[in-house]
Amino acid sequence: MRHVRIFDTTLRDGEQSPGVALSLQQKLEIAHALARLNVDIIEAGFPVNGAAEFECVSRIAREVQGPVICGLARTHKLDIERAAAALEKAEKKRIHVFTSASKVHLEYMLKKTPEQVLELTDQMVRYAREFTDDVEFSAQDVMRAEFDFVRKLYQTAIAAGATTINIPDTTGYGTPPEYGAVIKRIYDEVVQGREVHISAHCHDDLGMATANSLAAVENGATQIECTINGIGERAGNTSLEEVVMALYVRRDHYKAKTQIHTRELYRISRMVERYSGMVVQANKAIVGDNAFAHESGIHQDGVIKNKETYEIMNAELVGREAAVLVLGKHSGKAAVKKAFADLGYTLDEAQFAAVFARFREIVERKGPIQTEELRALVESETAPTANLFTLEHVQFFSGSGLLPTATVKVATPGGMVTATATGDGPVDAVYKALAEAVKMRPELDLYRVESVTGSTEALGEVTVKLKLGEVQATGAGVSPDIIEASARAYLDAANKLAAGQAARQPRSLEEVQRSGLGK
Known part of the structure; x- marks a missing residue:
């Protein structure tokens, strides 16, 4: 049975989701969780895209064992040199070199002719091979490009030393039959039996990322690029948990397997949800709250008698119970x-x-x-958070006809601080009091409250995102009391802001291209 490699890009493409900015510590936690999940490759970041991104890739390369650690680079020497430097200490490393294939990308983003792109591809893939034997090559927007040029581009990359060729459907434009046909043509006309892996990289703009990736496997692909919970730019990327479980449950059809430790899936899904602030929808396959829930009486009766009546996999297999x-x-x-x-x-x-x-x-x-x-x-x-501020006490008064008032007591580096404030409601009053206590005035960008188990006696889990200038931090708090959970979440984020564990929203590939960085 064929081994399909899982290339996780949560820390690179996934972080480009609107509003998501992961701190260095959060990225390290996710990278270690991906290693426990046993992914084949972790795309740790885009090293040329600033000092913080370089440090992140470098730390993951030094500290995370098991998977291949990959750094992204355009067809520019500086990009490749920065990627190589960041990956220097990695146990196993890969440089992922990319350009574009479609006419609209060449004309408006790269501002180059097809001949220039072919020449640069040859030169830069060869240059990347000077630093590592494991080089991946991608050409953005393949599904809207002329196939004759796509063929020449990937033939050039393989001749220059690329060991993996990635076929991105960058805009989520393709359908499964179309994308599968492109993979088949590349398998037949470009790879032609050589020891080169074909990788699928799909986006979910039309809701077909998982289906397209599986169509790629049916037509010769041996690597899938994906993210936890399917997060990513616009509508997101291929969902790792979906393709992994599809290949496992339907291994009779796909005749392929992965090496993923599936019982880690739910745990890492929750981690990414918490750190990114992006809610997993209840009906999300595999990891959503309703994925193994049955409300219909007929379904409940069947599942009680035999789970196989309405379940094609059990919850324990993905770490749900x-x-x-x-x-x-x-x-x-x-x-x-x-x-x-x-x-x-x-x-x-x-x-x-x-x-x-x-x-x-x-x-x-x-x-x-x-x-x-x-x-x-x-x-x-x-969660890896500095404890500069600790909640000692929170009290609030609110009700019909009353002015919501809150008093908090917070342990700070300067000693115990008590603050009182009023607001539009109890949470608003508590947050104004906390802002006074910690001497910061961040903007509340996200506030979300959930009942962990759904009962009135359940723990409440609150997630907040605070912005202070150009940086932002996500915090979480848990308590039987929603107001206390809200206060704990606020201080969790405030601690990250104060301790330098906040993050900036990374620039997209398009923004980096337009900036001319690295040329």
């Missing part, structure tokens, strides 16, 4: 530690002590907690 103990105020450290291990979390002693203390505080207030609440608790308490 685990057999954990019922945990409450009488549960000891050993039981709690075992529960976290059953859910796939490995905590050091300091992390466990902090999570256990918060666990005891919560169960004393609300009683036993469920599996999903345990996930939310451990994820919120172990």
Whole structure:
């Protein structure tokens, strides 16, 4: 059975989603999670696109073991040199060189003739091979390009030393039969039996990214480029969890397999959702809240009798459920530690002590907690955030005919600070008081509240995004009290802003091209 390589680009293409800006620590956490997931390649970033991007790729290259670490580069010497420098310490490294194929890209973005693009492709792929034997080549917008030029472009890249050729449907224009046919022609007319991998890179503008990627596998592709939760520019990229589980469940049809540890899928989906601030829709395949839910009486009856009546895979396979103990105020450290291990979390002693203390505080207030609440608790308490500001106390008054008023007590580097403020509602009042306490006035760009399990006694999980000038940070908070969860989420983001763990929205490839950076 063929091995299809999974090339994850969450940290590069995925971060280009509108409004998403991941900090260095968040990217490192995601990269380590991708290594646990056992992806083949991690595209860590675009090293020439600023010092922060270079440092991110460099840190991932040094610290993450297992997958090939890849850096993106245009057909410019400086791009390739910066990628090579950032990847220097990687256990396994790849340089991904890209240009464009369509007439509209050549005329308006590259401002080059087809002959010039062919010449640069030859020169820069050869130059990349001076730094590594693993070189990937892509030409943007293949599906709107003339195939004769596409053929020449990829033939040139292979002759120059490219070991993987990537076929991007950059605008999500193609249909599965069309995209599959292009892959088949490249397989027959360009690769022609050579040891060169064909990669699929699809966007979801028409909702066909996953279908197109699977059509590519049917026609000879041996690599799929994708992102966790399908995040990415515009409507997003191919969803990693969808193609992985499609290949697993329908291996009888595709005759192909991946090396993904599928039980890690749900965990990393939640991590990316939390760090990016992009909500996973309830009916999202594989990782959505409703993916394994049944409300119809006929469906429920069938599933109770035999899950195979209405389920083609079980929730445990993707890490959605685990057999954990019922945990409450009488549960000891050993039981709690075992529960976290059953859910796939490995905590050091300091992390466990902090999570256990918060666990005891919560169960004393609300009683036993469920599996999903345990996930939310451990994820919120172990996120890599500096603790410059700690919530000690929050109190608010609100109601019909009353002016919402909040008082907070916050431990700061300068000592304990108490602040009081009024607002349009309790959350607004709390946030104004917190802003006064931490001496920052960030703009609230996102506020989202969810019930972890859906009951009135459930933990509330709040996600916020704060912007301060050009930087932004996402914070999360969990508590049985929504106002307290809101305060914790605000301080989580404020800590990142104050500690330099915030991030800027990365420039898109088009913006970099227009800037002329690296020429």
